[in-house]
Amino acid sequence: MTPSDAERLWLSPILHADLDAFYASVETLKDPGLRGRPVIVGGTSGRGVVTSASYEARRFGVRSAMPTAQARKLCPSGVFIQPSFPAYIAKSIQVKEIFEEFSVAVEPLSLDEAFLDLRTARRLWSDPPTAAEALKDRVMRATGLVLSVGVAPNKFLSKLASRMAKPDGVLVVGADRVDEFLRPLPVGHLWGVGEQTEVVMRRLGLRTIGDVAACPPEILERALGSHGAGLAQLALGRDDRKVVPDQVARSVGAEETFQRDLSEPTQILGALLKLSDRVASRLRGQGISGRTVSLKVRMPNFETFSRSRTLKCEVDGATGIYGVARELLEKFLESKPPGNRKIRLLGVSVGNLCRWPASDQMILDRRPEWGAAEVALDRVRLRFGEDALGFGALLEDG
Amino acid sequence: MQIECEKEALLEISQAALRVVSPRANTPALGGVRVTAGEDGLELAASDLETFITVKGDCSVIEEGSVVIPGRLFGEILRSLPSGRVVLSGGESGARIEGGRAEFQVSTFPVADFARPPSGDVGEPCRVDATDLARALRQVGRAASSDEGRPVLTGVLWVIDGDTLRVVATDSYRLAIAEVVAKEGPREGQAIIPNRALTEFGRHLVTAGSDEVAEIRLGQSQAVLSVGRVQLVTRLIEGEFPNWRRLLPDVQRNRLEVDKEEFGAAVARVGLVAQANTPVKFHLGKEVQLTAAESGVAEAAETVEGAEYTGEPMVTAFNPRFFSDGLEGVEGKRAVLDLTEPTKPATLKGEDQPNFTYLVMPVRLPS
Numbered sequence: 001m002t003p004s005d006a007e008r009l010w011l012s013p014i015l016h017a018d019l020d021a022f023y024a025s026v027e028t029l030k031d032p033g034l035r036g037r038p039v040i041v042g043g044t045s046g047r048g049v050v051t052s053a054s055y056e057a058r059r060f061g062v063r064s065a066m067p068t069a070q071a072r073k074l075c076p077s078g079v080f081i082q083p084s085f086p087a088y089i090a091k092s093i094q095v096k097e098i099f100e101e102f103s104v105a106v107e108p109l110s111l112d113e114a115f116l117d118l119r120t121a122r123r124l125w126s127d128p129p130t131a132a133e134a135l136k137d138r139v140m141r142a143t144g145l146v147l148s149v150g151v152a153p154n155k156f157l158s159k160l161a162s163r164m165a166k167p168d169g170v171l172v173v174g175a176d177r178v179d180e181f182l183r184p185l186p187v188g189h190l191w192g193v194g195e196q197t198e199v200v201m202r203r204l205g206l207r208t209i210g211d212v213a214a215c216p217p218e219i220l221e222r223a224l225g226s227h228g229a230g231l232a233q234l235a236l237g238r239d240d241r242k243v244v245p246d247q248v249a250r251s252v253g254a255e256e257t258f259q260r261d262l263s264e265p266t267q268i269l270g271a272l273l274k275l276s277d278r279v280a281s282r283l284r285g286q287g288i289s290g291r292t293v294s295l296k297v298r299m300p301n302f303e304t305f306s307r308s309r310t311l312k313c314e315v316d317g318a319t320g321i322y323g324v325a326r327e328l329l330e331k332f333l334e335s336k337p338p339g340n341r342k343i344r345l346l347g348v349s350v351g352n353l354c355r356w357p358a359s360d361q362m363i364l365d366r367r368p369e370w371g372a373a374e375v376a377l378d379r380v381r382l383r384f385g386e387d388a389l390g391f392g393a394l395l396e397d398g
Numbered sequence: 399m400q401i402e403c404e405k406e407a408l409l410e411i412s413q414a415a416l417r418v419v420s421p422r423a424n425t426p427a428l429g430g431v432r433v434t435a436g437e438d439g440l441e442l443a444a445s446d447l448e449t450f451i452t453v454k455g456d457c458s459v460i461e462e463g464s465v466v467i468p469g470r471l472f473g474e475i476l477r478s479l480p481s482g483r484v485v486l487s488g489g490e491s492g493a494r495i496e497g498g499r500a501e502f503q504v505s506t507f508p509v510a511d512f513a514r515p516p517s518g519d520v521g522e523p524c525r526v527d528a529t530d531l532a533r534a535l536r537q538v539g540r541a542a543s544s545d546e547g548r549p550v551l552t553g554v555l556w557v558i559d560g561d562t563l564r565v566v567a568t569d570s571y572r573l574a575i576a577e578v579v580a581k582e583g584p585r586e587g588q589a590i591i592p593n594r595a596l597t598e599f600g601r602h603l604v605t606a607g608s609d610e611v612a613e614i615r616l617g618q619s620q621a622v623l624s625v626g627r628v629q630l631v632t633r634l635i636e637g638e639f640p641n642w643r644r645l646l647p648d649v650q651r652n653r654l655e656v657d658k659e660e661f662g663a664a665v666a667r668v669g670l671v672a673q674a675n676t677p678v679k680f681h682l683g684k685e686v687q688l689t690a691a692e693s694g695v696a697e698a699a700e701t702v703e704g705a706e707y708t709g710e711p712m713v714t715a716f717n718p719r720f721f722s723d724g725l726e727g728v729e730g731k732r733a734v735l736d737l738t739e740p741t742k743p744a745t746l747k748g749e750d751q752p753n754f755t756y757l758v759m760p761v762r763l764p765s
Contacts, residue, residue: 309547312569313717327547356692359676360762361717363570364645364743 009127011175012151014243015116016158017099017135020146020167022112023052026091027081029144038078042068051083055167091143098138102131104286104355105243113162115155117243120355124285132170153178156191156239163189178237183210190234192227200224209235251290253349254278261300261342268343272329275348276322280315283350289314289358293324296347297332299340307332308351314358321350399435399463400487403456405497408440408484409476411455414628415444417598418451419469430466430507433486435459444469445513449595454627465493466507475502515631520617524558524583528610528625532603534565534576535596537727537754542593543569553590553635555642556616560585563614566642567593572720573642573743573757574727581611589616590639595623595632602628645757647743650736652709654682655749656702658733662725664688664702669718671696677715677761682707682737690718714740715761721746724756 019025023041028034038057042050048068060075071078092111099106102124105117116135118128125131132149139147150161152173161181165171173181186208187193187201200223206212212220212235220228233239254275262268283289293315294308307328315321325348333341415431432443440457443450465488472495476484479497487494488506495502535554543551548570555566563580566573603612606625615622623630665688669678672690681687686705691697714737724746725733732749740763746756 309545312543312545313571324547356676359717360764361571361677362741362759362762364568364573364640364757364759 006127008174008176009129010119010122012153012158012173013118013128014152014154014158015103015118015128015132015135016150016152016155016162017114017116017132017139018148018150018162018166019095019112019139020148021052021054021058022091022145023083023088024054024057024081025145026087027084028054030087034079038062038075039081040068040071040075040078041081041083042071044068044080044082091145094143095139095145095147098135098142101138101282102135104288104353105245107243107245115158115243120288121286123287129170129172132172136170153237154239155241155243156234157182157237159191160185160189179210179213182235182237183208183213185209187212190231191239192231192234197224197227197231251292251294251349251351251353252279252282252286252288253294253347254282255296255345255347255349257298257345258343261344262346263342268329268346269326271346272325272348273318273322275346276325277318279348279350280318280321283316284357287355287357289316289354289356290350291315291352291354292350293321293328294347294349294351295325295328295332296345296349297329297343298345300342300344302344304345305332310352313361314354314356315350316358320358321348399433399465399489400460400485401433401435401440401457402460402483402485403440403458405476405479405481405484407455408457408486411440411442411453411627412473412476414453414598414602415442415451416469416473417601418444418446418449418630428513429469430512431469431472432464432466432509432512434464435462437462443512445515447513448592449598449630449632450513450515451598451631452629461487463489464509465489466509466512467493467504468507471504475504516620516633518617518619520615520620520622522583523613523615523622523624524563524587525581525611525613526563526578527581528603528606528612529608530578531563531612532600532606533729534563534578534753535600535603537576537756538565538567538574539593539597539600540567540723540726541569541572541574541756542567545569549635550590550637550639552594553592553639554596555639556587556589556591556614556621558584558587558616566639568640568642570640571717571759572724573640573645574724575642575755575757576727577753583614584616587616589621590635590637591621591623591632592635595630599623599625599628599630602626645743646755647736647738647745647757650738650745652682652707652712652737654680654686654705654707654735654737656686656705656733656735658725658728658731658748660704661702661733662722664700665718665721665725668698668700669722671698672718676717677763678718678721679713679715679763681713682709683711709737712737712740713763714744715763716744716758717761720758724758727754727756729754 024039027039039054040050040057040062041052042048050064050066050068050071053062057075057078062071062075088111099114099116103116103118103121105120106114108114118131128151132151136147136149139145146168148162148165149170150158150165152158152161153175157173161171161173187206188198206215217232220232291314292308292310296306298304309324419429434441440455441452443452475495484497490508493504493506538554542554551569557564558580561580562577564577566575602625612625620631620633665678668688668690671692672678678688678690686702686707689699728748730748730751734747734749736745743757743759
């Protein structure tokens with residue numbers, strides 16, 4: 001791929017990620033016997049409505065928001081299930097955490113969909129379509145859920161694209177293909193066009209988004225007020241709303257529960273370096289850094305301790321994070337009797353985040369080469385995967 | 399005990415003591431100020447476990463003795479009293495403070511529970527000029543670390559070496575060294591003193607008269623610092639201070655000479671667009687230009703008049719705060735920055751000013 005190709009792909013940096021038939025899929029994961037059957041989640045009482053239907057059920061014409069009674073008529077063989085939100089919320093959190101690995105700018109819309117702005121993660125991904133595929137793959141492997149992703153220049157277009165990508169797809173709308181993509185779609189696809197507006201538009205002879213785009217804005221405005229002006233912009237594929245994270249991620253972290261408790265110092269430090277490296281890589285991938293390094297230690301009896309230190313300068317490098325985490329760990333272990341230094345879980349995280357990379361402030365009396373080496377590491381990993389390269393010390397156990 | 403004195407005088411010395419009182423004292427007596435009336439007048443004492451301060455003052459002693467009064471309340475009462483005569487009296491059962499037409503009864507702490515200064519042999523004092531020492535501590539204080547994770551760096555290293563007393567501080571990003579003449583006393587000695595105690599000591603050095611002498615006694619585990627009527631006993635920080643001599647570059651081929659005030663102002667101006675800890679770039683060549691950028695937000699550039707550079711052209715970068723801290727330590731009009739290469743430490747000094755050296759590490763620029 002030439003650099004200009006990549007540049008062009010980066011003109012579509014907004015992802016709309018939407019889980020396919022979310023509630024029904026979670027129910028199927030809970031009870032694998034349901035796989036391949038029409039699963040309908042919704043209120044099962046007399047006036048209940050369908051909240052989610054598997055694709056098998058949709059084949060019978062079952063849709064979200066349809067009265068459950070009607071769905072029963074359409075799909076008598078369906079498995080009807082009362083929604084159990086705790087399970088959905090747990091999965092949703094898991095998925096959101098994956099989203100946050102991909103970008104700091106994640107704006108959730110509901111339990112099963114979110115916008116991601118990948119521009120903060122340019123160093124992590126060669127281009128947005130690659131990231132979208134990786135995201136889909138990662139969500140499937142971690143949760144068993146199917147994700148569809150729309151990739152486009154803005155929120156409006158990416159949401160449309162994900163809708164059209166379903167089920168189980170990725171649809172990329174290139175910045176130079178917006179018109180082609182948008183014009184043939186019915187006006188109902190425009191954000192904010194409900195039945196009422198659709199009636200007005202039909203009266204004006206506007207059936208497709210292309211019709212709206214070609215219609216003089218004054219006419220739309222006269223018919224629909226200020227709403228019309230906004231629709232005219234959308235019809236042209238213009239939408240300058242930003243992806244607004246619901247809350248800024250407080251920290252970036254990684255942790256690992258070991259298959260067997262660790263007691264050997266070299267093993268423990270090796271694991272710590274690996275975790276530091278993972279955190280550093282994520283920070284740099286998103287172009288951010290942080291000033292507080294925290295360590296989490298869980299003992300075999302599940303006692304869990306946290307220690308943290310706040311630095312004067314931001315860090316985003318494995319050696320910087322590891323240096324602090326190691327000091328914290330050594331101090332912690334010293335406080336424990338020698339017989340009680342087994343570790344079940346280790347976690348490293350960096351908080352007090354700043355939205356810029358750590359400046360590579362050099363340190364008196366320390367080897368200065370690491371910063372540049374770590375950036376090179378990120379590039380190799382991007383091309384060849386997470387495990388392609390690591391620190392020499394990490395290779396000992398593997 | 400009972401004393402009588404002017405409110406302003408008592409307030410002044412009590413404030414010096416109160417600055418040392420631990421804000422998070424976990425035994426009530428530690429949050430107290432001990433007031434002692436003796437043959438040679440008034441003495442206030444306070445401690446935060448690390449540092450023990452005594453401040454002497456004048457008063458008329460009506461009855462000798464000691465009381466330990468809750469520190470914060472004592473300070474607030476004194477501040478609120480009208481100017482004029484204040485009478486303080488009391489003992490273990492309580493204290494009474496009278497001023498103007500107001501009168502306070504305050505419960506006291508047992509004197510026996512009050513903190514004791516760190517004890518131990520401290521030997522002969524090293525005598526230095528108070529104003530000179532104030533200057534040296536001001537020059538190095540900012541380079542000390544506030545990160546408790548590496549306690550050694552939160553201290554200032556004191557080295558007596560012949561007739562030179564050297565103070566050294568580093569937070570690993572910069573290293574500051576200042577020297578004063580050791581007039582009398584031991585010819586060698588070394589200790590790491592908590593910078594917090596030195597900040598307090600510095601205040602008293604600054605207000606000392608121009609011919610006053612400060613006395614430093616360095617012991618095994620504590621140091622005793624005195625100037626005028628103030629004495630601080632502080633515990634030392636244990637551990638090994640970085641080998642600062644080894645960090646000093648031997649030969650630096652490139653030199654930038656600047657007007658201290660003008661260059662400092664230019665760094666501050668250009669640094670306005672740099673987010674916390676992002677660098678200001680120094681473009682060094684025939685012209686000397688400073689630039690900084692916050693990507694996508696703002697950019698700044700300034701060609702500095704009166705800056706002379708001799709050496710290989712190069713671009714290097716510094717955290718503007720770290721650089722300015724060093725520049726502020728420079729006395730006199732001209733400052734000199736010696737450089738080796740963009741990734742090696744630079745040395746900042748005053749022209750013809752051998753008693754201050756400030757080593758600052760650059761920020762690496764992306765290649």
